Amino acid sequence: VILQMTALRLGAPEDFPFIDRPSARLVRDGYDTLQELGAIDRTRELTDIGKALADLPVDPRIGRMILASTEEGCLGEMLVIASALSVQDPRERPANRKSEADLAHAAFRDSRSDFLGFLRLWRADTKAREEMGSSKYRNWCKRHHLSVPRLREWTSVHRQLEQLVAERIQRSGRQRKAIAPPREDPPSGAIHRSILSGLLANVGHRTESGEYQGVGGIRFEIFPRSEEH
Numbered sequence: 001v002i003l004q005m006t007a008l009r010l011g012a013p014e015d016f017p018f019i020d021r022p023s024a025r026l027v028r029d030g031y032d033t034l035q036e037l038g039a040i041d042r043t044r045e046l047t048d049i050g051k052a053l054a055d056l057p058v059d060p061r062i063g064r065m066i067l068a069s070t071e072e073g074c075l076g077e078m079l080v081i082a083s084a085l086s087v088q089d090p091r092e093r094p095a096n097r098k099s100e101a102d103l104a105h106a107a108f109r110d111s112r113s114d115f116l117g118f119l120r121l122w123r124a125d126t127k128a129r130e131e132m133g134s135s136k137y138r139n140w141c142k143r144h145h146l147s148v149p150r151l152r153e154w155t156s157v158h159r160q161l162e163q164l165v166a167e168r169i170q171r172s173g174r175q176r177k178a179i180a181p182p183r184e185d186p187p188s189g190a191i192h193r194s195i196l197s198g199l200l201a202n203v204g205h206r207t208e209s210g211e212y213q214g215v216g217g218i219r220f221e222i223f224p225r226s227e228e229h
Helices: 002-007 024-036 048-054 060-072 075-085 095-108 114-131 134-143 148-171 188-198
Strands: 204-206 212-214
Touching: 002 024, 002 048, 024 060, 048 060, 060 075, 060 148, 060 188, 075 114, 075 148, 075 188, 095 114, 114 134, 114 188, 134 148
Parallel strands: none
Antiparallel strands: 204 212
16 A cells, blocks of 8 residues: 555555554554565655556565566566465365365475475466366366366466566567466576565574574464475
């Protein structure tokens, strides 16, 4: 909201007549996040990065990853990951069939990171949709404990992001090229550097107790089902 208000020159959030006024802490945290992303300067004016982020209809953190990926040469992969982070996880895990679901999802895991696992799932789903009829595809999703509506939403968000980014590249004066699909062997380093650009505050140092010490003194643990655990 702060990013869009700044881009539209609507004034400071503290002065805007919100029906439900946000707390001063939330506004301060929002400005801190935008400054962390390089979207605003010390005077709270939009930078070039901020103007680009305002054009993307996603969380600024995710938008920052997309912008970084254009420099890292992994835009095709990052659009898939960014759209996955913008929707609900399509992998279902019913309480009474957790072990079965975990086994079905194992085909989409990548030991390097959970983010790269999204790329495996994307390629598998794309192949299944292209090669199977509607009925067989639904059965494939059922066997692998995947939600068809959520997969469709993921595909839809990806298509919208891809179109917006392609238009932005065209407006920038660069030669327009088709955005390459995710590679079979994606560039792990470039992808994770792009992701890091949007999640600097999520970096932590592992302590002797196994917990992680984060920015501002917060402590956290990695999700048990994560490949990084």
